[in-house]
Amino acid sequence: MDIxxxxxxxxxxxxxxxxxxxxxxxxxxxxxxxxxGITHAVxxxxxxxxxxxxxxxxGRSGCGKTTLLRMIGGLLAPTAGSIExxxxxxxxxxQVDASVITKLGFVFQESNLFPWYTVLDNIALPLELRGVGKxxxxxxxxxxxxxxxxxxxxxxxxxxxxxGMRQRASIARALSTEPELLLMDEPFGALDALTRERMNLELxxxxxxxxxxxxxxxxxxxEAVFLADRVVHLTPRPGRIRQIVDIPFGKPxxxxxxxxxxxxxxxxxxxxxxxxxx
Amino acid sequence: xxxxxxxxxxxxxxxxxxxxxxIVVWEAVCRLANVxxxxxxxxxxxWDATLVLLAQPTTWEAAGITTIETVVGFVIAVALGVVIGVxxxxxxxxxxxxxxxxxxxxxxxxxxxxxxxxxxxxxxMTSKIVLVVLLAFFPVMLNVLLGVRSVERGQREVMASxxxxxxxxxxxxxxxxxxxYLFAGMEIAIVMSVIGAIVGExxxxxxxxxxxxxxAMNALxxxxxxxxxxxxxxxxxxxxxxxxxxKRFVIPWHxxxxxxxxxxx
Numbered sequence: 001m002d003i004x005x006x007x008x009x010x011x012x013x014x015x016x017x018x019x020x021x022x023x024x025x026x027x028x029x030x031x032x033x034x035x036x037g038i039t040h041a042v043x044x045x046x047x048x049x050x051x052x053x054x055x056x057x058x059g060r061s062g063c064g065k066t067t068l069l070r071m072i073g074g075l076l077a078p079t080a081g082s083i084e085x086x087x088x089x090x091x092x093x094x095q096v097d098a099s100v101i102t103k104l105g106f107v108f109q110e111s112n113l114f115p116w117y118t119v120l121d122n123i124a125l126p127l128e129l130r131g132v133g134k135x136x137x138x139x140x141x142x143x144x145x146x147x148x149x150x151x152x153x154x155x156x157x158x159x160x161x162x163x164g165m166r167q168r169a170s171i172a173r174a175l176s177t178e179p180e181l182l183l184m185d186e187p188f189g190a191l192d193a194l195t196r197e198r199m200n201l202e203l204x205x206x207x208x209x210x211x212x213x214x215x216x217x218x219x220x221x222x223e224a225v226f227l228a229d230r231v232v233h234l235t236p237r238p239g240r241i242r243q244i245v246d247i248p249f250g251k252p253x254x255x256x257x258x259x260x261x262x263x264x265x266x267x268x269x270x271x272x273x274x275x276x277x278x
Numbered sequence: 279x280x281x282x283x284x285x286x287x288x289x290x291x292x293x294x295x296x297x298x299x300x301i302v303v304w305e306a307v308c309r310l311a312n313v314x315x316x317x318x319x320x321x322x323x324x325w326d327a328t329l330v331l332l333a334q335p336t337t338w339e340a341a342g343i344t345t346i347e348t349v350v351g352f353v354i355a356v357a358l359g360v361v362i363g364v365x366x367x368x369x370x371x372x373x374x375x376x377x378x379x380x381x382x383x384x385x386x387x388x389x390x391x392x393x394x395x396x397x398x399x400x401x402x403m404t405s406k407i408v409l410v411v412l413l414a415f416f417p418v419m420l421n422v423l424l425g426v427r428s429v430e431r432g433q434r435e436v437m438a439s440x441x442x443x444x445x446x447x448x449x450x451x452x453x454x455x456x457x458x459y460l461f462a463g464m465e466i467a468i469v470m471s472v473i474g475a476i477v478g479e480x481x482x483x484x485x486x487x488x489x490x491x492x493x494a495m496n497a498l499x500x501x502x503x504x505x506x507x508x509x510x511x512x513x514x515x516x517x518x519x520x521x522x523x524x525k526r527f528v529i530p531w532h533x534x535x536x537x538x539x540x541x542x543x
Contacts, residue, residue: 073439098441106439112432116454116531125450126440157531 020087022213023049023072023181028081029238030067040238041067045081047232047241049181054207054214056224056231060274064239065217066185072215073183074101085181102130105179109186111166113158113173119145120154123172130177137176144172147206164195168202175210182207184216188223197255200226204252221270222258233270235277245270319501327501328508337490337509344475344486345513347403351410352471352517356464359415363422364456373423388412389477396482406478406486413474414467418460425459426452458532461525468521472514487513 025047032039042064049055057065070076072083077094084090090100113122120141121128127137145154148168158166167187174182187203188196200223207214218224224231228247235242245266249257257263301321307313308320315323331337366373388409395405429452437447479488487510494502526535 074441075435075438096441101439101441104439106436108432108435110432112430112436114433114451114454116529129440129442129446129450159531159533159536 021048021084022051022053022086023047023215024082024084024087025068025072026082026084028068028071028078028083030064030071030076031079042071042078043238043240045234045239045241047244049213049215051213052211054216054227054229056216056218056228057234058218058221058224058231058270058274059234059239060236060277061219063234063236065219065234067239068234069183069185069215069217072181073104073106075106102177103180105174105177105182107167107171107174107182107184107187109189111158111163111170113166113169115158118155118157119150119161119169122158122169123176126173126177140176141172144175145169147175147209148172149202162195163191164199167191167199171203171206175206175212178210180213182212182214184214186218187216189218189220196223201255203227208252221267221274225263225266225270226253226258231270233273243273316498316500319504323501324504324508327499328505331490331502331505331509340485340487340490341509341513343403344479344488344510345517347406347410347475347478347486348468348471348513348517350403351407351474352414352468354407355411355414355467355471356418356460358411359418359463359467360422360460363419364426366419367423367426384416389481392478392481395478401483402485405482406475409478410471410474413470417466417470418463421459421463421466422456425456428459429455457529458534461521461529462534464521465518465525468517469514472510472517476510 025045028042028045029040030042032041045068047055057068059065067076071078072090074090074096077091077096082089082091085100085103088097088100090097113119114125117125120138123144124132124137124141127140132140142154145151148171150165150168150172153161153165158169161169167190171187188199191199204227206212216224216227225247231245231247233242233245234240247266249260249263305320305322308315308318313320319327366376391412392405392409395408399405399408433451433455434447437451442450475486476488476491479486480492483489487506490506491503491510494500494506529535
């Protein structure tokens with residue numbers, strides 16, 4: 001399979017782990033028992049992601065992209081294969097390794113903020129769970145609020161924010177523990193088109209600033225091509241990788257790229273391949 | 279004046295106005311139609327009776343007793359309701375196996391037991407407190423049970439993805455999701471508590487405001503009956519207000535609280 005990824009970016013990792021991929025997915029599958037028998041939601045997926053890479057998973061509904069991401073995120077145990085983060089296995093059987101899951105940050109489709117906490121306390125929650133002192137976690141959360149463009153809203157409650165701002169807060173919350181790997185499950189799926197476009201630019205800026213490694217699930221092809229270094233196309237029944245497309249454009253990318261001929265060729269080809277499926 | 283402010287201030291004007299109108303019409307009907315005050319006394323007579331009542335120390339004693347019965351019963355009911363509601367909410371097989379019994383015991387007219395409670399616990403406060411607990415327990419327990427099960431799935435997954443311990447999930451998520459349900463139950467329970475205390479005193483007692491109603495009835499003193507009922511309403515109103523204020527203080531982030539403040543329409 002295709003692993004000619006762009007060279008890993010210098011992220012200041014210790015020399016011991018430089019050669020190890022950030023994420024190694026090997027023969028991963030997930031079956032569900034249903035009344036009709038066994039459904040293969042995900043089958044034999046192999047994928048290697050390197051430091052600083054931005055990988056988008058695309059496919060139609062039911063192609064297993066969210067299932068795959070939930071397995072990478074430690075929320076759903078795979079029934080086959082192994083997932084390694086920095087060379088350490090995430091799952092042992094159906095048990096998740098606590099020391100590995102702490103390397104991950106998860107952003108959901110809904111912001112899932114806690115309405116009883118302020119924006120600042122929501123962002124700081126993962127740090128509080130880790131026992132970071134109040135002053136330190138507040139300072140860190142304030143930095144992150146500024147990073148995602150929420151400066152001045154630290155003391156607001158989630159209900160006082162727009163959908164886009166809530167999703168910014170949830171991204172900041174996921175970044176608060178400085179995750180090795182940021183997993184995003186259609187984070188902008190519930191937003192309107194204009195907000196979404198702005199959030200894509202913001203996300204690109206944040207990812208470049210934090211040098212994060214990202215796995216990003218979406219069903220929006222232009223969004224995937226705009227954000228990703230590689231786009232992974234999954235096909236349903238059973239969910240498996242059909243192709244991996246390298247996106248050659250340098251970063252940061254501007255909105256003008258979306259009217260670029262080469263950009264639209266990639267989008268058109270991918271759309272064609274997705275339409276071909278049935 | 280802004281529209282929002284207008285709607286916020288409106289009830290402060292209309293409520294006293296309506297009360298005044300009702301009292302004036304009531305008084306007028308009684309006087310013009312020459313209604314027998316033994317059957318339906320005018321507000322002026324009720325007011326006089328209230329002043330007489332308030333001047334007697336026994337009234338305050340009775341009010342104190344009714345308040346103690348109500349509050350003690352309410353607190354016990356809330357404590358029991360929370361504990362049993364959480365246990366049943368967490369242990370599904372237990373809740374399913376007990377569900378028929380819970381439904382039956384809810385439908386049973388608990389007020390009918392008061393003569394038995396008097397036999398078991400005597401004429402004093404205990405028998406009334408028992409009735410209060412029985413009446414106030416169910417709304418708390420059922421709401422807590424519902425609340426325990428109503429934690430949002432997405433928020434649970436956030437805690438799972440953060441590798442939170444059970445205790446952390448309870449402290450940051452479950453208990454906070456539960457509180458609005460608990461307060462909804464408590465608002466019903468405090469009303470039931472007052473009813474329980476009064477009915478208990480009606481049926482089996484020689485003290486408390488409920489007993490004063492019975493005494494006034496036996497003396498065919500309709501104005502005094504109305505006066506005691508007025509005091510009971512005031513007691514209920516104050517206790518409900520206390521619970522409601524506690525809610526505003528504890529869960530200011532909840533829609534039932536901020537909705538009242540911000541979206542008047």
